[in-house]
Amino acid sequence: MATLALAAKYSAFGAVAMGNTLGMMLANVPAVLLGNGIIQAVSLKRVRSLAAALFALLGLATLFNAGGLTGFL
Numbered sequence: 001m002a003t004l005a006l007a008a009k010y011s012a013f014g015a016v017a018m019g020n021t022l023g024m025m026l027a028n029v030p031a032v033l034l035g036n037g038i039i040q041a042v043s044l045k046r047v048r049s050l051a052a053a054l055f056a057l058l059g060l061a062t063l064f065n066a067g068g069l070t071g072f073l
Helices: 002-010 013-041 044-066
Strands: none
Touching: 002 013
């Protein structure tokens, strides 16, 4: 959507598309490589457990904050 909006504003769709693609590659390639290295070093079960605990903690924080109790996190 951002690419389309920029292309509509600057009327240089090719340049905007190339810049967008290059920017996405510069941002995503290191993240994928880092993620691949981490997943080889840490077990997937541990990652899932940590993500579940974090999700539950954030859910509880949201629940308590909705009840008017601030300062939980």
